[in-house]
Amino acid sequence: MTTERTWLPSSSHWGAFRATTDADGTLHVAPHPADPAPSPLLDNLPDTVRHRTRVRRPAIRRGWLEGGPGPTDRRGTEEFVEVSWDTALDLVAEELDRTRREHGNEAIFGGSYGWSSAGRFHHAQSQLHRFHNTIGGYTSSRGNYSVGTSQVLLPHLVGSSGVLFAHADSWQTIREHTDLLVAFGGLPRKNLSIAPGGVTRHTSAAALRDLGTELVVISPLADDVPTGSRSAWWPVAPGTDVALQLGLAHTLLTSGLHDREFLERCCTGFEVFADYLLGKPDGTAKTAEWAAGICGVDAADVRALAERMAAGRTLITVSWSLQRTEHGEQPVWAGLALAAMLGQIGLPGGGFGHGYGSMADIGDDGPLLQPPTLPMGQNPVSTFIPVARIADLLLHPGRQYDYDGQRLTYPDVRLVHWAGGNPFHHHQDLNRLRRAFGRPDTVVVHETHWTATARHADVVLPATVPLEREDIGGGFRDSHLIAMHQVLEPYGEARDDHAILAGLARRLGTHREFTEGRSPREWLVHMYERWRGGLAAQGHDVPPFDEFWAAGELRLPRVSHPSPLAPFRADPQANPLRTPSGRIELFSAEIDSFGYPDCPGHPVWLPARQRRGGPLHLIANQPATRLHGQGDVGAVSRRAKVAGREPLRIHPRDAAERGISDGDVVRVSNHLGACLAGARVSEDVRPGVVVLATGAWFDPQPDPVRPGESLCAHGNPNVLTADVPASRLSQGCAGQHAHVEVERYDGPVPPVRTGEPPPLAER
Structure with missing residues (x-):
């Protein structure tokens, strides 16, 4: 006798889908039936949701737990001690309160740049910023790594970036x-x-x-x-x-x-x-x-x-x-x-x-239709940084810099609170970022997996993945609104970001202001019905929440601008x-x-700075096998690895000159750092060009070629990209290109360690 599966609707950054589980908890996913070109990235999901790198309990870096807050060069190297939720939340709340009392709310950086969920309620950035706005505010970031340069430029040229992006x-x-x-x-x-x-x-x-x-x-x-x-x-x-x-x-x-x-x-x-x-x-x-x-x-x-x-x-x-x-x-x-x-x-x-x-x-x-959103409130702190200047912020408090005609100053940040993102994927010159992460008194991270950001934190709070909670999925210009049903029980002791922040808010006296007395399900109803009312005022008939939830999705009305x-x-x-x-x-x-020499008043040809690092031009583009670093432990991403490392594509001529064959482990290096990768010899790249996609989980290990320095054993190209802005106008990310040398690596090949959690102990 067979039991018919129950398929539940959900959504992700790479597409809407249906999900079900076997009796043993094995996850199965299937694309939305109306999708004419489903993403293969859905096949990363079954491996990642229960992977051994999931964070199972709150964990605190031993040096911070025993020695207290303060700058240190030991982040990323020490073991973690697993503690109870009450212990972790008490310590984080106490540190948030100490920081704002002694240094002001400007000393708290509310990071949360990331892609943690396609859901509109459990959107980590919105949750974290809403929380910080209730406790007095935070230093924020502006723009994003994807189009941070254009977001500043286009308003000068055509009035807004939305003129091109939205229309x-x-x-x-x-x-x-x-x-x-x-x-x-x-x-x-x-x-x-x-x-x-x-x-x-x-x-x-x-x-x-x-x-x-x-x-x-x-x-x-x-x-x-x-x-x-x-x-x-x-x-x-x-x-x-x-x-x-x-x-x-x-x-x-x-x-x-x-x-x-x-x-x-x-x-x-x-x-x-x-x-x-x-x-x-x-x-x-x-x-x-x-x-x-x-x-x-x-x-x-x-x-x-x-x-x-x-x-x-x-x-x-x-x-x-x-x-x-x-x-x-x-x-x-x-x-x-x-x-x-x-x-x-x-x-x-x-x-x-x-x-x-x-x-x-x-x-x-x-349709051009804004999905339901969680209100974040107003940030009482006006201080911000362009998003790609996080290392400068941490390393150089008090330093002035240019941005879009303004002269700004980096504040003295003492506490970093990050949720739903991984700067060790997005940022450049990761060796410099490691030094920057050593400067604050405290780094608190909400994470689903033991990413490099989690490993460089002091306090790691285990967060749920989207399939472990309920939400509403909706994208800009998407055709449907998706009822994201809970498919799995939370892994270990993981909690959603709202629950984590509500626990902190209770300790800091802002629980009512943060939650407004609503449970997550009540928030979904509230957000949906408020959104539904706005559409009704425009003449659109949208069913009530219960009907939407039972149907699993809503085909959106044609709202155009x-x-x-x-x-x-x-x-x-x-x-x-x-x-x-x-x-x-x-x-x-x-x-x-x-008066910016690197961005004058009209389009110009500005050659790149003097070439450093090597004769080959590296392109660090987006991967085809995952989203940024998400899903790197999934099946699609792992199948593309070469010798367990990120593949580097190199033209046959360049490979032959270096004695490199397809499948070899290669060392990629320049003046900033080095990594190991797996060679893929291909005529699909121009001679003189190599391609190493971003997103391989950062795995710093001692470099046998440069004693005292580290290399990434897994193939993260951001150890090679310079942490410099596109220009003084935008301060945008400029991490797409670098110059490198590539050599066949004949020494002992270190194992890739990103597939296992860091050393953990119980208190």
Whole structure:
């Protein structure tokens, strides 16, 4: 006799799904039945939810437990002592109170940058910030690692980043209207699995399989070119996209192919940019020949592409990866200027896009609808940092720095409270970050697994995974709202972030203010019904919570907000953008007034700083086998490992010069650090380029080549990427590129230790 399975609905950053368990607790997952292109990353879930690296009980680093708070270089090396929840919460509450009394709330950094859940209530960042707002506030972070540079730049140019992110043309519109799509940074299908609030129907991934539009893909990586499409691959040298954009713009200008009427009516500052293209300020005309010499392409091809772009409806898109580099503002700004010269901004399927191929919801055709959200309240502390400056914050209290025309000062942070994120994935120069994490008095982390961030904490509080709690899943432009049912019992003594913070709030006297007297289920009802009321006021009939929960999902009503670019194009005076001029700013007098040499007032070619580290150009892109570091212990991620380490792709010519064969363990190094990886010899990368995806769990061990230093035995490329900002304007992450040397590693190969918890003892 067989028992029919009960499949429960849930959602994740890589898609909505159904889940069930066997009698022994084994998890099974299946994609949402309406998904035309399900993500393979769902197959990481069964291994990760009960993996031996789950944090089972509250744990405290022995040195902090016995010696008390204070700076130390022992974080990341000492054993942890497991304690009761009451002990852990008492100690954390006492330390929060001590810090705010002795140093003020500015001395508390509420980290929580991360992707812990697609659920809207158990969104760790919202929970943590709501809690800190009830106890007097915290130093916060602004922006994100994905598009932190563009988030600062675009408001100066087009009034807001949402003009491009929220209102991107759908793939269906592109299919119907676009003759040519020119993709700077490519259209990697691997990224189209992912969106912060989840994806029910992966329409972007499905659309790329049969787009029909002519594509020119500009990237050093062949897998940035969609399969099954009419694509031309331009394998330019990494970091030279701006030179190509300028060479194309110069050709349009000198051939009279630019749209003078659009530039005069809808833009400001073109004459300054045109003078730069012609070389009037610096004596160097940005010709096709000039661009070809930098990019490694043929000048005749550059001129032909410019003419092809002007001959029909053309969409120019710049991937998010290009702004995660030094001078990352420039490819975005130059791409916008190139599109403006074609005069098609505001036309369906034409103009400029930013992020196609970078995220599933860019180009999705779902409704523009904000899902239910947890109110966070107001932060009484105004101090913030740009998110990618966390190591600078900890290492240099009192130091001044530039940011978007302001002169700011790093506060003296004494306590770091992090939930739902892993800075040892996102950040650069991890050896420097380790030193930075040694400076605070106390580091408190809520974690599901023993990640590197947990191992570098003083207090680790075990958190549940989404399948161990109830929530509401909803993403920007997703087609459905998902009732995320609880499928599993919590692992060990794990608690959800709300319960953890409610316990702290009770000890600090703000329990009523934090919880408002509601249980998590009551919060879900409250959030949903408040959201439902807003839709009812707009004329949409949405069922009550009980019906939604029983059904497991809700197909969202078609709520659209037309792009402001179409009415702006029709009448810029009546429908101005929120820029100083009301128009597209090809020259920004405001940015120019800041006087930043690394980001002047118009798009420019700024060569990278003097090359250091080695002859090979490393691209540290997003992985295809997990989301950031999430799921690294899952089956999909593990199958891609080489000798148990992250694979490094290298061109056959570069491999042969170094005596490297496919499957070899290799040492990747530069002046910042070193790691071990597994070689994958491939012609899908440009010669002189190697690719090592981010997200392998950081595993620092003694470096036998450099005594006294460490290497990552697992292959995390962020030991090699410099912790420098894109520019003084944005202070954005610039961790996409580095220069390295790669050698076959013939010494004793250390075991990878990330699959086991750190040494644990009981009190």
